[in-house]
Amino acid sequence: MKPTFYVTTPIYYVNGAPHVGHAYTTIAADVMARWKRLDGYDVFFLTGTDEHGQKVEKAAADAGMPPQLFVDGISAQFQAMTARMGSSNDAFIRTTEERHKVTCSALWERVAEAGDIYLGGYEGWYAIRDEAFYGADELVDSPGGKLAPTGAPVEWVTEPSYFFRLAAWQERLLAFYEANPDFLAPSSTRNEVLSFVRGGLTDLSISRTSFTWGIPVPGDPAHVMYVWFDALTNYITALGYPAKDADLWRFWPADLHLVGKEIARFHMVFWPAFLMSAGIAPPRRVFANGWLTIEGEKMSKSVGNVIDPMALADELGLDAVRFYLMREVPFGNDGNYSRRALIGRMNTELANDLGNLAQRSLSLLAKNCDGKLPPVGPTTEDDAALRAMAAALPDALRARLDRQAIGDGIEEVWKVIRAGNSYIDKQAPWALRKTDIDRMGSVLRVLADVLRVAATVLQPVMPDSMAAMLDQLGVPPDRRLLADLATALPDGTVLPAPQGVFPRHVEATA
Numbered sequence: 001m002k003p004t005f006y007v008t009t010p011i012y013y014v015n016g017a018p019h020v021g022h023a024y025t026t027i028a029a030d031v032m033a034r035w036k037r038l039d040g041y042d043v044f045f046l047t048g049t050d051e052h053g054q055k056v057e058k059a060a061a062d063a064g065m066p067p068q069l070f071v072d073g074i075s076a077q078f079q080a081m082t083a084r085m086g087s088s089n090d091a092f093i094r095t096t097e098e099r100h101k102v103t104c105s106a107l108w109e110r111v112a113e114a115g116d117i118y119l120g121g122y123e124g125w126y127a128i129r130d131e132a133f134y135g136a137d138e139l140v141d142s143p144g145g146k147l148a149p150t151g152a153p154v155e156w157v158t159e160p161s162y163f164f165r166l167a168a169w170q171e172r173l174l175a176f177y178e179a180n181p182d183f184l185a186p187s188s189t190r191n192e193v194l195s196f197v198r199g200g201l202t203d204l205s206i207s208r209t210s211f212t213w214g215i216p217v218p219g220d221p222a223h224v225m226y227v228w229f230d231a232l233t234n235y236i237t238a239l240g241y242p243a244k245d246a247d248l249w250r251f252w253p254a255d256l257h258l259v260g261k262e263i264a265r266f267h268m269v270f271w272p273a274f275l276m277s278a279g280i281a282p283p284r285r286v287f288a289n290g291w292l293t294i295e296g297e298k299m300s301k302s303v304g305n306v307i308d309p310m311a312l313a314d315e316l317g318l319d320a321v322r323f324y325l326m327r328e329v330p331f332g333n334d335g336n337y338s339r340r341a342l343i344g345r346m347n348t349e350l351a352n353d354l355g356n357l358a359q360r361s362l363s364l365l366a367k368n369c370d371g372k373l374p375p376v377g378p379t380t381e382d383d384a385a386l387r388a389m390a391a392a393l394p395d396a397l398r399a400r401l402d403r404q405a406i407g408d409g410i411e412e413v414w415k416v417i418r419a420g421n422s423y424i425d426k427q428a429p430w431a432l433r434k435t436d437i438d439r440m441g442s443v444l445r446v447l448a449d450v451l452r453v454a455a456t457v458l459q460p461v462m463p464d465s466m467a468a469m470l471d472q473l474g475v476p477p478d479r480r481l482l483a484d485l486a487t488a489l490p491d492g493t494v495l496p497a498p499q500g501v502f503p504r505h506v507e508a509t510a
Helices: 020-038 054-062 067-084 098-113 166-179 187-198 227-232 247-251 261-277 309-316 318-328 339-368 381-391 393-401 406-427 429-435 437-457 463-472 482-486
Strands: 004-013 042-050 091-094 117-127 132-134 140-142 145-147 155-164 220-225 256-260 286-289 292-294 335-337
Touching (some): 004 227, 004 247, 020 042, 020 292, 020 309, 042 067, 042 227, 054 067, 067 091, 067 309, 155 261, 166 261, 256 261, 318 335, 318 463, 339 437, 406 437
Parallel strands (some): 292 335
Antiparallel strands (some): 117 132
């Protein structure tokens, strides 16, 4: 039986159209899912939209639309973005689905049965934009009033509310973090969360009565659930909870939640506490990525610098965009999108480095070896060194992707590609054709085998381009897993006519 792996994106909030920041996290989750499938895992990959809350109710009213109609339109945009980014998600969940309401009610009842929910009255600072409560010590004074740490305006809220006994979970959460050091990542976020919990937790308001666009509290429909109690629960709704005999429940606990750092607290503090209260194991790891700026500036509709990832993929090619985002921005840190850097990566690393190596090697094979894979000949020291670098790639990427260091993993591949370009220049198979045709064949076979490894491990990042390259290398579609690299392709394998995979991009001039 295959080992399981469950990865999720954040549950995207439907307060606007998807942008390149959403695409970035979706692509990262997709890379993780594809990598694990490549490595022989049974994978479940979930993404979706978070559609309840006061902010959505207000936005729908401002648009003159019923809330359901409003969220239907925006969720459809996220589904289109997910598909256009080449995402291999197994499911797309919406928090307005009936099955999700059933799951939320079941979780609420389990937590209530555990004695962790009580009815009280709430007074405190609430940010509608963040759908979050903040302590007075977290607020910043501004000319327009008090602001949350995120810059969102806050208002004083007084209303009856159900509370979750979060304060009672402080020591149990700290013990959980200590026993599971990989749960909080990266280290910068881990330190912030530990400091927050050690600073003392207060009970959490988990219902509202001032609006109605939400899931009713079981037994008290005057209250709707706090949007984060609702939203977080999506990760178990998709697996069939509360029916723990559901086929998909085998994927719980989740192996990896990918989230933005602005929602790390909800996933790293509230979510494990809710789950443990209900007798459910917490996820194994939550990884918070940073923010993406655009040409060095914060993304903003008012500035007009919001990047549409679908338009970008249409213009420059999906795999080039996927490669750039995973290569350029160290996952977990803040990063910057730059068109110049994207085109630079396309032309330097994709067209010049990988594309040129593949095109030169495949063209020489087509011209000098009758378009067939030559036999492995006597191995020289240079041959052995390059083969060893390539053979080490699966383990090297496995170690890096297990800690979500996707860019570092790509760099390991590029070390091999750069070495391959040095090798072909040094061996000069075009010259060997005149002096030692057997050695020429051996050199080209080394290059073909090394390219096969590189293209195989790069499939999660650039699935379409690497499929095309593996086609040209004569690798059958059913022999493209990591485990298949242990078996060499047969001598004489017929290779299709070579075609360039990565054309250079030239910017249009005015």
